[in-house]
Amino acid sequence: MKKFRILCFTSMILFSFLLSLLPSSVEGQGEGKLVFYIPVEQEVERGLQAFLERSIDTAIEEGADHIVFEVDTPGGFVDAAGNIATLIRNTPIPTTAYVIDQALSAGAYISLNADKIVMKPGSTMGSASVIDGSGNAAEDKAQSAWLAEMRQAAELNGRNPIYALAMADPTIDIPESPEGEILTLTPREAMEVGYAEAIANDRTELLDFLELQNAREQEMEITFAEQIARFVTNPIIIPILLSIGSMGLVLELYSPGFGVPGIMGLSALFLFFFGHMVAGFAGMETFILFGVGIVLLLIEIFVPGFGIFGALGIGAIIGSMVLASYSTTNIILSxxxxxxxxxxxSIIFFKYVGYRGPLKRIILKDATKSEEGYVSNVTREEIIGKTGETLTVLRPAGTAVFNEERLDVVSEGGYIGQGRKVKIVSTAGSRIVVRELMESKEE
Incomplete structure (x- = not known):
């Protein structure tokens, strides 16, 4: 009996040891692991790219076991989408794109680059045609490149590329999409064609599917500075900011004191540089170069330097903007x-308002008008008709005497010899015109 109890006890210990070697039960799956939630919201642009890069780096540093990209975007710019897709593909941590509302255009492309796609009921994915800045279909070259990117993203995780191509090209005919329309998938349709691995109502169901029920959860939040960066790095906003900045500073030169135009101009330029610095496109050197440009322009205004300081100042300012931008073409156009x-x-303001600010002190506007008492030469109309004698030869200018008054005169155009009788026929300022008298010739 004693041996039996010892055998049972030994068997229980051995069974417990073997049980501990088995995988954890469903309730214990994911325990101790860390899941990072990273939002992919609003328009896809360079500011979002900078935020996702920071978020992925943070997840790696924190030792995350899984990254969930919560996608809700109508799309955006192709270049930014391509860079974001590269970030996701190169992430060493398993990734899931959780489509919570819209994954359209660039959003669909980004989602296809994740290891898994899970969609929330009522969400959509697709509609990924390329359009230009005016809202028209892109040229064939850009369209062809985009189709290649969509195909590659689909094939990355073994998905049938025909549906990715149908999302971007309306000419591709498939049963799931009416002829002549680009494809947009619902969660159920995405499941049927293999473009979604699951449908989840919330994060709890998502973690159940990922077998990470008891994992620790951490959510990345975009900072206020990053929100500003996302706004000001938008290619549509950049020319508006630069226009406000330049017009504000120019208006300040026309306006007395330092007021609203100057504040608006400096604020717009500060937002441009600050946003690009937060987004990782600019450094302190751009601020320094811009400041040097402003100083050089001030030197040119108050200490004339034959245009050298002005040219260097304008060059420094433009150079600082180019260095701060992620696209040389876009910034030059802006x-x-x-x-x-x-x-x-400036032309309109000068015409209807005039100089009232600092330019008034350095630009000469006064004129010596006769109405204001400034007279350079008096027109002596009272001497018209007087006769006299030439002291010198008139060829046609010379000197003549009228009632013992010596005057500088000109003939009407012909030659008049010395000692000839002449008559004043007109005056205009200092110009006195004379004509030779015929009587003199008879003598």
Whole structure:
């Protein structure tokens, strides 16, 4: 009996040891693991790219076991979407795109680059055609490149690329989409074609699907500075900011004191540089170069330097903006727009308002008008008709004497010899015109 009890006790210990080697039960799955939630919201642009880069780096540093990208975006810019897709593909941590509302256009492309796609009921994914800045279909070259990117993203995780291509090209005919329309998938349709692995109402159901029920959860939040960066780095906002900045500073030169135009101009330029610095596109060197440009322009205004300081100042300011921008083409176009608007505004303002600010002190506007008492030469109309004699030869200018008054005169155009009788026929300021008298010739 004693041996039996010892055998039972030994068997229980061995069974417990073997049980501990088995995988954890469903209730214990995910315990001790960390899940990071990263929002992919609003328009896809460079500011979002900077935020996602910071978030992914943070997740890696914190030792996250899984990253969930909560997607809700109508799309955005192709270049930013491509960079974000590269970030997701190169992430060493397993990733899931959880479509909570919309994953359209660039959002669909980003989602396809995640390891898994889970959709919330009522969400949609697709409608990924490329359009240009005017809202029209992009040229064939851009469209072809985008189709290649969509195909590659679909094939990355073994999905049938025909549906990714149908999301971007309305000419592709598939049963799930009416002829001539681009494809947009509902959660159920995405499940049927293999573009979604599950449908989850909330994060709890999502974690159940990922077998991470008891995992620790951490959510990344966009900071206020990053929100500003996302706004001001938008390619549509950049020319507006630069235009406000340049027009504000120019208006300040016309306005007395330092007021609203100057504050608006400096604020707009500060937002431009601050947003690009937060987004990771600019450093302190851009602020320094911009400041040097402003100083050089002030030197040119108050200490004339034959245009050298002005040219260097303008070059420094434009250079600082180019260095701060992520796209040379976009920033040059934005600067040209700002210059055109500023020149037009300056002409209108000068015409209807005039100089009232600092420019009034350095630009000479006064004129020596006769109405204000300034007379350079008096027109002597009272001497018209007087006769006299030439002291010198008139060829046609010379000197003549009238009633013992010596005057500088000119003939009407012909030659008049010395000692000839002449008559004053007109005066205009210092100009006295004479004509030779015929009587003199008879003598």
């Amino acid at each position: 600067i040209l727009i700002a210059i055109v608007l500023t020149v037009a505004m």
